[in-house]
Amino acid sequence: MTGLLQQPGYDEERLKRVSELLPCREVQAGMLLSLMGQPQQYCYPSVFIYGHRSSGKSHVTNILMEELELPHATVSCVECVSVALLFEQVLLSFFGCDAASLLPRSPSLSDFVRIYRQQSSQFPAEQTRYIVSDTSPELLRDADANLLPALLRLQELVEDNVTVILLSEIVWETFRPNTGCFEPLLLHFPDYSKDELKQVLSKNKHPSYSAEFYSSYINILLGVFYSVCRDLRELRHLAALNFSKFCEPVEAGKAKVGDTHKLWKNIEPHLKKAMRTVYLREVSRCLSAHTHVELPYYSKFLLIAAYLASYNPARTDKRFFVKHHGKIRKTNFLKKNEKTSNHLLGPKPFPLDRLLAIFYSVVDSRVAPTASIFSQISSLVTLQLLVQISHDDQLDAPKYKCAVTLDFISAISRTVNFDIVKYLYDFL
Numbered sequence: 001m002t003g004l005l006q007q008p009g010y011d012e013e014r015l016k017r018v019s020e021l022l023p024c025r026e027v028q029a030g031m032l033l034s035l036m037g038q039p040q041q042y043c044y045p046s047v048f049i050y051g052h053r054s055s056g057k058s059h060v061t062n063i064l065m066e067e068l069e070l071p072h073a074t075v076s077c078v079e080c081v082s083v084a085l086l087f088e089q090v091l092l093s094f095f096g097c098d099a100a101s102l103l104p105r106s107p108s109l110s111d112f113v114r115i116y117r118q119q120s121s122q123f124p125a126e127q128t129r130y131i132v133s134d135t136s137p138e139l140l141r142d143a144d145a146n147l148l149p150a151l152l153r154l155q156e157l158v159e160d161n162v163t164v165i166l167l168s169e170i171v172w173e174t175f176r177p178n179t180g181c182f183e184p185l186l187l188h189f190p191d192y193s194k195d196e197l198k199q200v201l202s203k204n205k206h207p208s209y210s211a212e213f214y215s216s217y218i219n220i221l222l223g224v225f226y227s228v229c230r231d232l233r234e235l236r237h238l239a240a241l242n243f244s245k246f247c248e249p250v251e252a253g254k255a256k257v258g259d260t261h262k263l264w265k266n267i268e269p270h271l272k273k274a275m276r277t278v279y280l281r282e283v284s285r286c287l288s289a290h291t292h293v294e295l296p297y298y299s300k301f302l303l304i305a306a307y308l309a310s311y312n313p314a315r316t317d318k319r320f321f322v323k324h325h326g327k328i329r330k331t332n333f334l335k336k337n338e339k340t341s342n343h344l345l346g347p348k349p350f351p352l353d354r355l356l357a358i359f360y361s362v363v364d365s366r367v368a369p370t371a372s373i374f375s376q377i378s379s380l381v382t383l384q385l386l387v388q389i390s391h392d393d394q395l396d397a398p399k400y401k402c403a404v405t406l407d408f409i410s411a412i413s414r415t416v417n418f419d420i421v422k423y424l425y426d427f428l
Helices: 011-021 026-035 059-065 083-095 108-123 137-142 147-152 154-158 195-203 211-225 232-251 260-275 287-292 297-311 312-322 352-362 371-382 406-415
Strands: 046-050 072-074 129-135 161-167 185-188 386-388 398-404
Touching: 011 059, 011 232, 026 046, 026 059, 026 185, 026 260, 046 059, 046 147, 059 072, 059 129, 059 147, 059 161, 083 108, 083 137, 108 154, 129 137, 129 260, 137 147, 137 232, 154 161, 195 211, 211 232, 232 260, 260 312, 297 352, 297 371, 297 398, 297 406, 312 352, 352 398, 371 386
Parallel strands: 046 161, 046 185, 072 129, 129 161
Antiparallel strands: 386 398
16 A cells, blocks of 8 residues: 655655555554654654564664655664764764764763764754664663663754664563663554565565466465464565475476466475474574574573473572572482483473573573563463463463473573573583
8 A cells, every 4th residue: 555654844756655665564654754753843852663573663764764865874783882883873974984083082972972062063954863773772771871861862962853763672661771761752563464474475476477376375375384483584585485396386387377276285295394494483594593583682581591491300490590509419419310311301391480580590680570571471482482381270370391492592592691501400
């Protein structure tokens, strides 16, 4: 549906072009535009956009900035390994190399604000300037304590028409620094529905085949993978990877384009085989790609705690997670009849209170037992990383099992600098 975007101050042809480039995301683009207002008007100081991976956050924001030719600086908190690089990127994008060169070797926030104010007074903004952090902005929480609060109210500090847009996969309640800060406007991007995924994926049709034929292929693909994979990028990769197999009977003359049943029978075994390579939102990738799974920070530690609870006997928790447990003799700690590896026996169920106890022991910061932590446990169950084996109507606490492999949890552990092998009973 094109032509949906309407916002005073912007060229109608450009807005129409934006709508064409953002299928099934016109509503979110329109909401963001309404928050931004007209180009010459002062925008709200900061906007926090959140949603799951591949929900269109970066794509929508970048398309609006590029197509509407809005002055912006896109910064990656992964690439900007120091605040100096972040400050330099912003000044370079807005004012050029000369402004960036004014920064001292190890600039402070005050240096950045001072130089920005000098440059903005010489080159006043004719329209709102935007600073967009679209890669792991949660890393800002680990920087200087005053950096994130300052960015959220940068407009006030530099006295310029500038807005900071943060794109994140975690909710603001988890993102918010403990010291408190200026509250940004919140904008949620929901996941694509099945019909929306079909509409978006069908636009990438093969030039040798009709749109109807490719759409029927996408429909079959989603029927198989939608329950386990809703990542648009991964589904697009999967569609491109398997289309040649879907077309084999047609190219061999064994079926016609309209023989959907024959085409399905031909590709069904191939897709079922591909299902075994799909984990979470990953499709047809080797094991090394598991390091790219994106989970919120605390969800990673929850998953680590779940793995330890599944593969360590409960009686070993004191040995691993209590700092002053006293001396425990190895002969008493290791039972002689325990010769079979727990990893060969498979994951054991564990109660919720044990999961939380291990989580609070391994996480490297003080975390309050908020509803956010419990919602992240539910998300891990929804994503099939945890399996809930007790019913919701039971009076006792729910029990879970961890559903990931050792290689997978090792990759997750490396992203948070946690040596999980040291805490596994099988590797003593």
